[in-house]
Amino acid sequence: MSTLTNVRIAAVGDIHLGEDVRGEYRKRLEGIEERADVLMLAGDLTRHGTLEEGRLVADELRDLPVTTVAVLGNHDYHSDQQDAIAGELRDAGVIVLNDDGVVIECGGTKLGVVGGKGFGGGFAGKCASEFGEREIKDFVAHTRSIAEAWKVALKEMQADRRVVLSHYSPVKETLHGEPLEIYPFLGSYLLAEAVDTVGAELILHGHAHKGSEKGLTPGGIRVRNVALPVLGKAYAVYCLD
Amino acid sequence: MEAPQYVAARIQQALAEDARTHELGIHVDVRGxxxxxxxxxxxxEQRExxxxxxxxxxxxxRMxxxxxxxxxxxxGEDEHLD
Structure with a gap:
């Protein structure tokens, strides 16, 4: 029987690095190995999603002393260079999730991380559905297929503890502070529903710069919005006790 | 005269779509x-x-x-999730 050890997760999203701040974020990561076992990045690592910015982010995160897992965000998709950006990050030693999972050894505990960009659609009772025009159906179907992929990845994962990493939000509590009118573009309850079905200990997301840090899924899983402007610090650290 | 709401929407769109900024979360208000x-x-630099x-x-x-x-x-402080 495996005994669970504490796992310390450093997390941040929406670092939006650009040439004018080169080297700044890396400085903030100094000593991270004293504070955390793993760093998770919740998307929007770039501003415009160009390959140049992707390379800059890769340089900033290269060979960190802790395992680093990232997902991309909508900004990282803007220039249609998301695959190349993911490639640059992987070359720099970052694990990039794209609706799949990875198991990391953390002091004898197998930490499973499932995730990807996620997508929007809104929250139960006030959301888009697969009805009407093709464009709306495609929009909702995109989120639904992502949620399904996460569910499968979580189910298949052989891990002691499970965490989900997303860019878009699975719940509306962590959007508190954002205008209600844009909630459907900030996340989808389908993401939470998928994770609640299989189970996880924590869901991390970014995207909502004006949102709030803490929320819960309907199934009681802790959700944390780690967008940099929400945290106001280089990263947050969550200890799974 | 263009209604201030449309002016604000146009500016907000420019901030999101202009390649120099691509900033989505800026609140724009036009008063007079x-x-x-x-x-x-x-x-x-991004602010400028x-x-x-x-x-x-x-x-x-007048901006x-x-x-x-x-x-x-x-x-700062770690959060313990138990």
Whole structure:
């Protein structure tokens, strides 16, 4: 029987690095190995999603002393260079999730991380559905297929503890502070529903710069919005006790 | 005269779509001949670029760039999830 050890997760999203701040974020990561076992990045690592910015982010995160897992965000998709950006990050030693999972050894505990960009659609009772025009159906179907992929990845994962990493939000509590009118573009309850079905200990997301840090899924899983402007610090650290 | 709501929407769209900024979370208010920009960004240069793009989108308005630059501090206290 495996005994669970504490796992310390450093997390941040929406670092939006650009040439004018080169080297700044890396400085903030100094000593991270004293504070955390793993760093998770919740998307929007770039501003415009160009390959140049992707390379800059890769340089900033290269060979960190802790395992680093990232997902991309909508900004990282803007220039249609998301695959190349993911490639640059992987070359720099970052694990990039794209609706799949990875198991990391953390002091004898197998930490499973499932995730990807996620997508929007809104929250139960006030959301888009697969009805009407093709464009709306495609929009909702995109989120639904992502949620399904996460569910499968979580189910298949052989891990002691499970965490989900997303860019878009699975719940509306962590959007508190954002205008209600844009909630459907900030996340989808389908993401939470998928994770609640299989189970996880924590869901991390970014995207909502004006949102709030803490929320819960309907199934009681802790959700944390780690967008940099929400945290106001280089990263947050969550200890799974 | 264009209604202020449409002017504000046009400026907001410019801030999101202009390749110099691509900033989605800026609050834009137009009151009379005054333009107010609010929100948070990660650097002073981005704040200046947002001001520039907003000014180009509505050159006749007197702009108040109230965008705040977030100072990224050291990580603070850990949260224990038990």
């Amino acid at each position: 001949d005054q333009l107010f920009l609010r929100g948070q960004v990660s650097g002073t 670029r947002l001001g520039q793009v907003a000014h180009e989108a509505a050159p006749d308005l 108040h760039n109230e965008i705040k630059v977030v100072v990224v501090s050291e990580p």
